[in-house]
Structures are given as structure tokens and as C-alpha cells.
Amino acid sequence: MISTYGLTHIALKVKDIARSLSFYQQVFGVRVMYQKADFAQVQTPGSKDIIVFEQSEFVQPNGGSIIHFGFRLVDPKDIEQLEDEVSTAGGTIKEKGEFVSGEPFAFVSDPDGYEIEVWFEKIPLELSSFS
Numbered sequence: 001m002i003s004t005y006g007l008t009h010i011a012l013k014v015k016d017i018a019r020s021l022s023f024y025q026q027v028f029g030v031r032v033m034y035q036k037a038d039f040a041q042v043q044t045p046g047s048k049d050i051i052v053f054e055q056s057e058f059v060q061p062n063g064g065s066i067i068h069f070g071f072r073l074v075d076p077k078d079i080e081q082l083e084d085e086v087s088t089a090g091g092t093i094k095e096k097g098e099f100v101s102g103e104p105f106a107f108v109s110d111p112d113g114y115e116i117e118v119w120f121e122k123i124p125l126e127l128s129s130f131s
Contacts, residue, residue, distance in 0.1 A: 009041075009050035010069055013059045014112050019090065020053045023110050026089040027082075028071060044071070061113040068107065070117035079104040082118055 014020040017040050024030045030042035030051065038055035073079060083093050086108045094107040094115065105119035 005048070008048065009052060011052035011054060012061075012112070012114060013056035014053045015056070015059050016111075017053055017055050019111050023089040023091055024051065027085045027091065027108075059112050061115070066114070068115035068117050070119060073104075073118060073120040076102060076104050076120035079106060079118065079120065082106055082108070 012020075017035075017038065021030075021032065021035075021040055021042065024042060029045045031045070032040060033043050033050065034041040040053045042051050042053070043049060044051075079096075083096075083106070086093055090111040092109045094109055096104070096106045098104050099119070099121075103120055103122060105117060108116050108118060110116060
């Protein structure tokens, strides 16, 4: 086994860098770490993750191998404002509900059709030091 810091980034083909940046900034508060005309790297607040957007004429999110990727909520109440944020930013809500009582989720699509899971998960105390 090799030692890593875990999954650090994901790279997505997108049709319009500015549109993708706007969506992820509005919904998830990402900040730009690096940007060129056809490429941008962003980071979500309070994390060390990176989302890479690479401009491409050919984007096929639902026909590719990625099913979805996710963002874990800090506060379960934030799921309530998600629908407004996503639709205002140009995305759509696909499904909403609760996995179990007190653990809400939503599946949303960004403007390119990538599916994103947004959910809250109660973390057992013994695991809370890992978050």
C-alpha cells in the first residue's frame, strides 16, 4: 500500500469555462486557484480539494464513466437553500430526499449535465477527527 492524502482533485470537460466557474462559485463558493482561457482550477472553501475545468467541444457527462461526485454539507439545513442556488446558477435539481432521518440529500446537475450529490451525513464521534 502507498500513502496518500486521499482523493485530491477531479478534472471535468466543460463547454464554457466562465459558465462553469459561475455555477460552482455561486452554489459551492469555490475560488479560482489558477486560470487560463481554456483551463481553470478551483478549490472549495475550507478544503484542499481541486476541481479542474478543461474547455472542450465534446462533453458527454452521462455517457462517460463518472456517475456522480459529491459535496458533504456542514449543516443539514443548508439543503433547503440548495434548490434556489442551483436553479439561479443554471443547474437543475434531479432528486431530493433523506437517506435516513436527519440526513438529507439532493442530486443536482450542473450546466454541462454533470451529476452532483449534495448530502449531510452524521459522523460518529470516533470518526469526527478525520473530517
